[in-house]
Amino acid sequence: MKEWIIFLGYISWIIPTYSQIRYVNANQFPLIGKISDKTETRYERLPATLKDRCRPPLWKLGKNTSGLAIRFCSNSSTISAKWEVLNNTHMDHMTDVGCKGLDLYAWEGDHWQFVNSARPTGKVNEKQIIMNMAPEEREYLLFLPLYDGVVSLSIGVDSLATIKQPNLTYPKTDSPIIIYGTSITQGGCAARPGMSFSNILTRRLNQEVINLGFSGNGKLDYEIAGTMAKRHDAALFILDFIPNVNEEQIKEKTATFVSILRKENPNTPILFVESVIFPHSLYDKIAFDIVTKKNKALKQEVEKLKQSGNKNIYYLSSVNIIGNDGEATVDGIHFTDLGFVRMAEILQER
Amino acid sequence: MKEWIIFLGYISWIIPTYSQIRYVNANQFPLIGKISDKTETRYERLPATLKDRCRPPLWKLGKNTSGLAIRFCSNSSTISAKWEVLNNTHMDHMTDVGCKGLDLYAWEGDHWQFVNSARPTGKVNEKQIIMNMAPEEREYLLFLPLYDGVVSLSIGVDSLATIKQPNLTYPKTDSPIIIYGTSITQGGCAARPGMSFSNILTRRLNQEVINLGFSGNGKLDYEIAGTMAKRHDAALFILDFIPNVNEEQIKEKTATFVSILRKENPNTPILFVESVIFPHSLYDKIAFDIVTKKNKALKQEVEKLKQSGNKNIYYLSSVNIIGNDGEATVDGIHFTDLGFVRMAEILQER
Numbered sequence: 001m002k003e004w005i006i007f008l009g010y011i012s013w014i015i016p017t018y019s020q021i022r023y024v025n026a027n028q029f030p031l032i033g034k035i036s037d038k039t040e041t042r043y044e045r046l047p048a049t050l051k052d053r054c055r056p057p058l059w060k061l062g063k064n065t066s067g068l069a070i071r072f073c074s075n076s077s078t079i080s081a082k083w084e085v086l087n088n089t090h091m092d093h094m095t096d097v098g099c100k101g102l103d104l105y106a107w108e109g110d111h112w113q114f115v116n117s118a119r120p121t122g123k124v125n126e127k128q129i130i131m132n133m134a135p136e137e138r139e140y141l142l143f144l145p146l147y148d149g150v151v152s153l154s155i156g157v158d159s160l161a162t163i164k165q166p167n168l169t170y171p172k173t174d175s176p177i178i179i180y181g182t183s184i185t186q187g188g189c190a191a192r193p194g195m196s197f198s199n200i201l202t203r204r205l206n207q208e209v210i211n212l213g214f215s216g217n218g219k220l221d222y223e224i225a226g227t228m229a230k231r232h233d234a235a236l237f238i239l240d241f242i243p244n245v246n247e248e249q250i251k252e253k254t255a256t257f258v259s260i261l262r263k264e265n266p267n268t269p270i271l272f273v274e275s276v277i278f279p280h281s282l283y284d285k286i287a288f289d290i291v292t293k294k295n296k297a298l299k300q301e302v303e304k305l306k307q308s309g310n311k312n313i314y315y316l317s318s319v320n321i322i323g324n325d326g327e328a329t330v331d332g333i334h335f336t337d338l339g340f341v342r343m344a345e346i347l348q349e350r
Numbered sequence: 351m352k353e354w355i356i357f358l359g360y361i362s363w364i365i366p367t368y369s370q371i372r373y374v375n376a377n378q379f380p381l382i383g384k385i386s387d388k389t390e391t392r393y394e395r396l397p398a399t400l401k402d403r404c405r406p407p408l409w410k411l412g413k414n415t416s417g418l419a420i421r422f423c424s425n426s427s428t429i430s431a432k433w434e435v436l437n438n439t440h441m442d443h444m445t446d447v448g449c450k451g452l453d454l455y456a457w458e459g460d461h462w463q464f465v466n467s468a469r470p471t472g473k474v475n476e477k478q479i480i481m482n483m484a485p486e487e488r489e490y491l492l493f494l495p496l497y498d499g500v501v502s503l504s505i506g507v508d509s510l511a512t513i514k515q516p517n518l519t520y521p522k523t524d525s526p527i528i529i530y531g532t533s534i535t536q537g538g539c540a541a542r543p544g545m546s547f548s549n550i551l552t553r554r555l556n557q558e559v560i561n562l563g564f565s566g567n568g569k570l571d572y573e574i575a576g577t578m579a580k581r582h583d584a585a586l587f588i589l590d591f592i593p594n595v596n597e598e599q600i601k602e603k604t605a606t607f608v609s610i611l612r613k614e615n616p617n618t619p620i621l622f623v624e625s626v627i628f629p630h631s632l633y634d635k636i637a638f639d640i641v642t643k644k645n646k647a648l649k650q651e652v653e654k655l656k657q658s659g660n661k662n663i664y665y666l667s668s669v670n671i672i673g674n675d676g677e678a679t680v681d682g683i684h685f686t687d688l689g690f691v692r693m694a695e696i697l698q699e700r
Contacts, residue, residue, distance in 0.1 A: 092446040092469045095539070097680055101442075106633070114676035116630040119442045132636040189445070191539065191680040191687075280466040283456070286482040326464035327691065330447055330541040336687040337541075341677065 021080050021128075021156040024163055026070050026142075029155075032173055032208045033067040035227055043068060043150035045212065047227060054223040058214055065144035066186045067179075067198050067211025072155060074163040075137040079104060080128045080156030081118050086149030088123040093330045094189035096120050100148035103194035104129050105203065107139035107170060112203040115140070117192040128156075135161065139168050141203070143194045146187035147215070176208040177201065178228050181240030181273075185213025189334040197335075200344035207235070218244040220253035225260035234268050237261060238347075242275035243333070247297045254301040258310070267312055271350065272302050274318040280332025291318075314350070321346050371430050371478075371506040374513055376420050376492075379505075382523060382558045383417040385577055393418060393500035395562065397577060404573040408564055415494035416536045417529075417548050417561025422490050422505060424513040428481040429454060429490070430506030431468050436499030438473040443680045444539035446470050450498035453544035454479050455553065457489035457520060462553040465490070467542040478506075485511065489518050491553070493544045496537035497565070526558040527551065528578050531590030531623075535563025539684040547685075550694035557585070568594040570603040575610035584618050587611060588697075592625035593683070597647045604651040608660070617662055621700065622652050624668040630682025641668075664700070671696050 027042060036047035046054070046062030054062075063086055085100045095101075102118035118127040135158075144150050157163045179185055179198050187196030194200070198211040210231075212224060218241035228237060245253070258270065274295040281288035295318060302315050321343050322328040328339030335343065377392060386397035396404070396412030404412075413436055435450045445451075452468035468477040485508075494500050507513045529535055529548050537546030544550070548561040560581075562574060568591035578587060595603070611620065624645040631638035645668060652665050671693050672678040678689030685693065 092451075092471065093467075093541075095445055095680060096442040113632065114629050114679075114682075115633050116682045117443075117680065119681060121442065130630060130633050132634045134635065189541065191443075191541065195677070195686070279464050280480060282463065283465050283480050284482045285484065327545070327687070329464075330445060330467065331469060332464075332466045336545070337677070338687040338691055341688055 020159040021078070022159045023080075023082055023154040023156045026153040026155050029070050029072040030166065032069050032071065032171060033202070033210055035178065035210050035212065035231060043144060043153070050223055050227065054221060055217070058217050058221060058224070061186070061214040061217055063149040064147055064186065065150050066146045066196060066213060067209065068144040069199070069202070070142040070144070070153070070155070071166045072140050072142070072163060073137060073166045074140065074157050074161055075135050076157035076161035076163065077133045077135045078128060078131040078156075078158055079115070079140070080126065081142070082126045082154045082156065084124045084151040085120065085145060086151055089148040091147065091189070093334060094147065095191050097192045098146055098187065098190045098195070100145040101192060102129070102145070103143040103192045105141045105143070105194060107141070107168065112141055112206070114194065117194075137162075139166050139170070141171070143199055146190060146193050146196055171202050171206045171208050173208040175233055175235035176210050176231065177205070177236045177238065178210045178212065178231060178234050179238040179240060180212045180218065180224060180228060182213060182218040182244045183215035184243065184335055185211065185218065185240050186215050187211075187213065188215060189330045189336060190340055191337050195337045195340050197340045197343045197347065200340060201347060204344065204348055216244060220245055220249060220257045222257060222260055225257045229261050229264045232264060234265065237268060237270045238273060239270060240273040242273070242291075242294050242298055245294070247293055250294060250297040250301060254298070255305065258305055262310065269312040269314060271314040271316060272298060273316045274298060276318050276321050278333050279326040279329050282326065316346070316350065370509040371428070372509045373430075373432055373504040373506045376503040376505050379420050379422040380516065382419050382421065382521060383552070383560055385528065385560050385562065385581060393494060393503070400573055400577065404571060405567070408567050408571060408574070411536070411564040411567055413499040414497055414536065415500050416496045416546060416563060417559065418494040419549070419552070420492040420494070420503070420505070421516045422492070422513060423487060423516045424490065424507050424511055425485050425487040426507035426511035426513065427483045427485045428478060428506070428508055429465070430476065430478045431492070432476045432504045432506065434474045434501040435470065435495060436501055439498040441497065441539070443684060444497065445541050447542045448496055448537065448540045448545070450495040451542060452479070452495070453493040453542045455491045455493070455544060457491070457518065462491055462556070464544065467544075489516050489520070491521070493549055496540060496543050496546055521552050521556045521558050523558040525583055525585035526560050526581065527555070527586045527588065528560045528562065528581060528584050529588040529590060530562045530568065530574060530578060531588075532563060532568040532594045533565035534593065534685055535561065535568065535590050536565050537561075537563065538565060539680045539686060540690055541687050545687040545690050547690045547693045547697065550690060551697060554694065554698055566594060570595055570599060570607045572607060572610055575607045579611050579614045582615060584615065587618060587620045588623060589620060590623040592623070592641075592644050592648055595644070597643055600644060600647040600651060604648070605655065608655060612660065619662040619664060621664040621666060622648060623666045624648060626668050626671050628683050629676040629679050632676065666696070666700065
């Protein structure tokens with residue numbers, strides 16, 4: 001309290017901190033990370049046409065907002081958020097912040113800089129994300145929950161501050177990277193939404209990265225390939241599905257999945273990603289053998305694709321994806337922020 | 351299922367996986383990380399004599415098992431655990447695995463290797479940590495919860511396997527490092543128990559590191575200095591309390607705290623650690639100012655100690671402790687595994 005009074009004496013611009021917060025509906029601001037605008041509600045990933053055509057667990061996971069982010073501009077000295085999540089998800093190996101919180105970044109001239117996360121308390125949440133800022137106009141990027149849906153979202157600013165459409169068109173949205181995959185792709189288990197590897201790439205490349213990670217359900221569903229194929233503007237398709245399919249499914253479905261992408265996108269680069277040799281499988285010999293065999297099956301399928309004349313096919317070996325010290329997962333499988341940073345660095349180098 | 355049958359055909363040693371689990375009470379195995387053996391129950395940190403002498407929140411946090419780890423040896427093909435926690439802690443910015451789970455490592459000749467974590471389900475838990483191992487004798491290190499207490503703990507092995515006292519006396523316990531500090535020292539917010547910086551150091555140095563981190567309560571209590579001072583065998587005292595004290599408390603209490611340590615340990619090295627300039631304080635100017643002033647006050651106190659003839663006083667500046675990209679925390683303050691690995695590397699270099 002004493003410190004607070006001392007500060008008040010000479011930092012005049014902090015006064016707005018204590019003024020009333022004005023909330024505006026985030027619906028009016030650009031949303032990046034969607035494969036299609038034709039969704040049932042605004043904050044979800046799969047087009048409404050898939051509702052009765054894809055497997056129900058896939059449809060349900062499509063309502064998780066992984067990879068989605070709001071862009072806005074404000075000169076407020078504080079930023080707050082009110083948000084209601086869909087399922088109030090809790091998982092024992094992931095923080096609630098990562099599952100159902102928000103994560104705010106600001107543009108600093110040449111990079112996106114972490115501002116702070118919004119820690120959720122339940123289904124309906126209100127949090128002040130940052131305060132005591134110099135009241136300068138900044139461009140913001142607000143990442144949405146990785147493992148929950150968003151029913152509604154409002155952004156709060158000082159009552160007299162402006163909040164408006166972004167001035168910059170960053171991250172660039174003209175040629176998105178589209179990543180298809182598993183729980184790891186969806187962001188399991190980043191500590192906060194900004195730390196999934198797709199969101200790290202969004203920032204580092206300053207390029208929209210569309211997340212089609214479906215926890216436990218990256219099973220080469222052809223409806224997803226069809227949805228991806230419609231994005232003729234894609235710069236790159238990354239396919240990271242191995243942990244969710246077995247050897248037979250890899251052999252049976254990979255070529256067809258790719259043919260659906262290729263029909264409308266004959267030259268778009270496709271990067272296949274091997275499954276990480278999960279750290280615990282240094283000891284669990286069956287887990288090791290399963291992953292190794294599946295990676296081998298993937299490599300064979302990719303060779304066949306190349307031999308049949310498919311161009312622009314790339315392959316990322318599991319070596320070094322999350323380092324080799326065994327430290328980068330929470331449970332032997334799902335990545336921590338340490339694992340996601342390492343994976344983003346490997347992908348960025350490609 | 352098909353894969354399971356295929357494996358059974360040629361890996362005969364996996365058969366014990368499917369045998370019954372035999373649980374043994376972990377009480378019989380060595381426990382590292384305690385400042386004193388004279389505690390009220392086995393799995394807690396503060397000596398019983400402090401019960402009515404220290405502040406109640408400090409006493410309560412002493413019952414959290416951060417830094418404690420069990421050592422045992424087994425040739426089992428599976429390792430399981432049954433454990434009951436004290437409070438069934440949940441925090442929105444930390445995983446349940448980190449708060450109240452377990453984390454298993456094995457000795458691999460020259461380093462401790464991650465095996466897997468045990469994910470908790472509630473107050474009473476039973477989990478198979480690893481299976482399908484070659485049934486070879488291994489030395490294990492099992493880290494206990496960071497933000498909860500342990501009421502009871504049993505370790506499960508295959509019914510016919512051995513589980514016994516460790517053959518090796520690693521991590522070395524003859525000259526422990528003793529770390530005193532805040533929530534960050536206690537391990538907030540590592541994804542699993544092994545990833546707090548004190549536990550990372552335990553493994554990397556193969557040296558017992560005693561954790562006296564007390565969430566929100568690293569307030570230079572003299573009773574803690576007195577408890578630390580009794581460990582004349584300490585190789586190093588690390589003092590990392592800045593986030594929990596204000597400028598006045600630093601000026602008022604640092605010298606006395608050190609004098610208590612020095613009375614019985616005139617030459618033991620003491621490393622003072624500045625507070626990290628928290629990533630969110632790039633924007634929150636008051637947070638920045640408070641931390642900067644407190645670090646400056648610490649530096650002044652440390653200079654005074656040196657000038658008054660105190661030997662073996664070291665100082666770690668906040669620069670680079672968790673890197674400078676702003677990415678290493680979950681909430682602007684508490685470290686993720688990324689932050690803890692970076693901090694452990696900086697400390698290891700010292």
